[in-house]
Amino acid sequence: MQPSAAKQKVIVLDFGAQYGQLIARRVRDLHVYSEIMPCDASAAEIAAEQPSAIILSGGPASVYADDAPKIDPAVLELGVPVLGFCYGHQIMAVTLGGEVAHSEVGEYGPAKLYVDEDAEAGHASALFAGTPAEQTVWMSHRDAVSRAPEGFVVTSHTDVCPVASMECPEKRLYSTQFHPEVRHSVYGNQMLSNFLFNVCGLEKNWTMEGLVESKVAEIREKVGDHRVILALSGGVDSSVVAALCSRAIGKQLTCVFVNHGLLRKNEPEQVEEVFTRQFDVDFIHVHAEERYAKLLDGVTEPEAKRRIIGTQFWEEFFAVAKQLEEDGRPVQYLAQGTIYPDIIESGARKTGGKASTIKSHHNLIPFPDGVSFDLIEPLDHFFKDEVRELGLALGLPEHIVYRQPFPGPGLAIxxxxxxxxxxxxxxxxxxxxxxxxxxxxxxxxxxxxxxxxxxxxxxxxxxxxxxxxxxxxxxxxxxxxxxxxxxxxxxxxxxxxxxxxxxxxxxxxxxxxxxxxxxxxxxxxxxxxxxxxxxxxxx
CATH class of the missing domain: 3.30.300.10 (GMP Synthetase; Chain A, domain 3)
Structure with missing residues (x-):
């Protein structure tokens, strides 16, 4: 029985890979809805989501390490098609009785892949349909599957990796050592398409227009009759959040523009002009230039700059929220334009995985003492280009939607x-x-x-x-x-x-x-x- 198009959902189980959300995005690029769940979710928890398919992400660990993330074996018995990449390939193998070994030679970057098809046995790989027998894929591993589980067919190899992919069509289980979700895997998108539409029988029914409706409904249901305060920088992310919240709750939204003096030339004036005309919301311009200048005086270490700017950012917000409360308009929620690269670069994984911190972000630093906002982050599962698409679907003008990315700490960094x-x-x-x-x-x-x-x-x-x-x-x-x-x-x-x-x-x-x-x-x-x-x- 094929899943209903209206209820299609692909679950990505995240094993801590920085490409975890990228997988979900590639699925959405093919117009199929996708969500991420932590890798340690139980089969019952996953089944409750009624997934149409499951994808197992890569990850940095060795499957045999003591602290390596595991998978509930029952996940592979749900009767739902499963596709594993890299670590997901290896965890599928060992969970079902196969073996993973440490290779003397690792593979990192582009690799030549050879598709194996057993014509005499009548087997042709569903995953590789429409792709050439030799192709370039993106590898990042030293461990590799050395023996596929019983019932699986090896469908490709490289000069280093004997089981570069495998599948069990009867149980609709598929996996690859390489990363189809990365653009460097030349036919990776075709493989994802083969899995979603040929193996799973899904339909292309997820659109930005539908997302707008669902996000507006989510915000409206969550907020009720409470007030929301929004950090409005004038950038793409906060503008899209403002548009979503404005459509959902109108005048319950207060947009606060904190001018820290670190914006680009003429930008404060442009921000105020645009957002007092584009949105039917309250707009508050906070002139904090002198306060920031004193706090940053003599500071040279980049993370110290970020922490100072982030902490003061919340102090400025708290002051505005306090004034609103004194005016009889208390704020319950804080809306933020957090997107997925912010989360992943900060190592602040919402999906249970772990990633190293590359740099901190102003909208992920804890609130100062006394702040008790509940958060609304409607974009935290989306990449920048998806946010731009959402902005267009909301009717935002192109000069806002295609504005240059600009960091919260501004010119300080x-x-x-x-x-x-x-x-x-x-x-x-x-x-x-x-x-x-x-x-x-x-x-x-x-x-x-x-x-x-x-x-x-x-x-x-x-x-x-x-x-x-x-x-x-x-x-x-x-x-x-x-x-x-x-x-x-x-x-x-x-x-x-x-x-x-x-x-x-x-x-x-x-x-x-x-x-x-x-x-x-x-x-x-x-x-x-x-x-x-x-x-x-x-x-």
Whole structure:
């Protein structure tokens, strides 16, 4: 019996992989609804969700380690199709009686995969249907399945991995050592499609329009007649949350814009103008520039900057909430534009897994003493490009939806070393030139291709001010001034990024203008490092 299209749901069991949410997103890209659950969820808990299919994510552990995450064996007996990746492949094997061994040679990155099909036995892999016999996949492992469980057929191998994939069609159990969810697995999307539609018999029925309706209903049901306060930065994430909350609860929402003095040039004025006209909500502009300047004076360590900015952020919110209470409008809920990359980079996994902390985020730091808001985070399961799609579905204008990502701590983490008024002025002016020139470059590409993320377009671009000075020559005189570093990347979800291949004439114009128009700068450098190994931001 095939699942009802209206009730389709793919459950991703998260074993602690940083790609866990990416799997769910790839499923949603194919217009099938997906949610994440912790890997230690019981079969009964999973069955209660009425899943149409289950996907087991990868993970950093060895399946034989004492503290390795396990799976309830009954999950594999629910009669629901199951697909495992990497660690999920290995845990499926050992749970069902197969073996996993430590390889002398690991596989990391692209690998050549050979699809095995036993024509005499009449077996053709359902997972590899429509893909070539040799293809490139993305591997990240040293342990590997050395013996498949009874009833399974080995469907592919690499030069290093004898069981690169396996399947038991009778029980609808499938698994791969590689990562189909990663774009580097060339036919990975086809494999996911094969699993969802050919094996599971699902339909493409999940859309952003449907998501808007469900999210608005969720917010309305949760909030009731209480008031909500929202951190409105003017960025994509908080704008989409504002639109959702505005549609759900109207004037019960108070949008608070905290101006910490670390925004881009002319941005505070733009934010106030846009959001007093676009939304039928209360808007409060908090001028906290001087308070932040005193707190950050002399602070050089990036995580210290983030903690100071995050802590003061909540103090400012608490002050507004307290004033609202005194005015007879007490606030019960705090809405936030937290998205999944924020969570995963902070190691704050909501799904029970564990990930190393790359950097902290202002909207994940605990509240100060005395704050007792309940949280509303309607975007915490979504990546940036999905949030943009949701914004369009909500009717937000494109200049908001496609606004550049900007970190909560603002320019404080694009100034290496201590923040000062002089450095802020230099960076604001240089960054304005970068955005003006690359906005124009992106606009030309959009006119030519009709795509916002075409092969050579930039997804995010900004200036960085390092804590050094360099020698230069200007007007036949020696200078000793600051350099500016240009950072421009191509990406769709912020999880990975490559440096943008900007034409030389555009780079020349950016450099020439910055040196000519920004006092105190005599050099411009271009960062050509991808993520990983670097992050998009410098701090």
């Amino acid at each position: 694009r100034i290496i070393g201590a923040v000062s008024p002089e450095k802020l002025e230099i960076l604001k002016n240089a960054d304005a030139i970068v955005r003006e020139e690359l906005d124009a470059y992106n606009a030309r590409l959009f006119e030519e291709t009709g795509e916002r993320n075409s092969e050579h377009s930039c997804w995010q671009y900004f200036a960085v001010l390092p804590d050094i000075k360099s020698v230069g020559v200007m007007g036949d005189e020696r200078t000793y001034a600051r350099p500016i570093i240009l950072r421009a990347v191509e990406s769709s979800d912020a999880m990975t990024a490559d440096w943008a291949k900007i034409p030389y004439d555009v780079l020349t114009r950016v450099s020439s203008r910055i040196v000519a128009e920004v006092p105190g700068v005599n050099r411009v450098a271009y960062d050509i490092t991808s993520k990983p190994p670097a992050t998009i931001e410098w701090e």
